[in-house]
Amino acid sequence: MPEVRIERAASKDLKRIGPGPERNRIVAGLRRLAEDAPNLDIKTIAGAVPGWFRLRIGEYRICYYRARHDGPDGPTIYAVERIVPCGAFDAAAVSLPGQR
Numbered sequence: 001m002p003e004v005r006i007e008r009a010a011s012k013d014l015k016r017i018g019p020g021p022e023r024n025r026i027v028a029g030l031r032r033l034a035e036d037a038p039n040l041d042i043k044t045i046a047g048a049v050p051g052w053f054r055l056r057i058g059e060y061r062i063c064y065y066r067a068r069h070d071g072p073d074g075p076t077i078y079a080v081e082r083i084v085p086c087g088a089f090d091a092a093a094v095s096l097p098g099q100r
Contacts, residue, residue: 002076004034010062013083022058026083029057033064033078049098054089061089063096 006014017023032040033055041056045063055062063082068074084092 002034002036002078004030004064004078004080006030006080010080010083017060017083022060026057026060026062029055029062030080033062045093045096047093049096052093052096054093059086060084061086061092063089063092 014023014026017026029040042053043056044050045052045054051065053064053066055064061082061084062080063084064078064080067077067079081096082092
């Protein structure tokens with residue numbers, strides 16, 4: 001089963017959202033991502049370095065990439081880089097590692 005790793009910037013984003021129903025939906029969505037649920041709203045990030053994806057959960061967008069641990073046969077890791085409101089997504093996508 002894949003692992004979801006929350007990077008530092010995403011952790012700060014999640015803290016900014018604070019407790020409540022939106023945060024609960026985001027956490028539930030990340031759990032579903034770890035389970036490789038079939039019906040998530042996932043798209044590649046246009047214009048980004050290949051391998052970057054966005055997961056839509058309500059009014060929030062989660063920017064992440066897939067990585068492998070211990071080589072190509074190792075388990076999949078979804079590294080979550082940012083969790084941002086829809087309106088801030090474009091600015092966040094430009095600032096992802098490898099985009100500069």
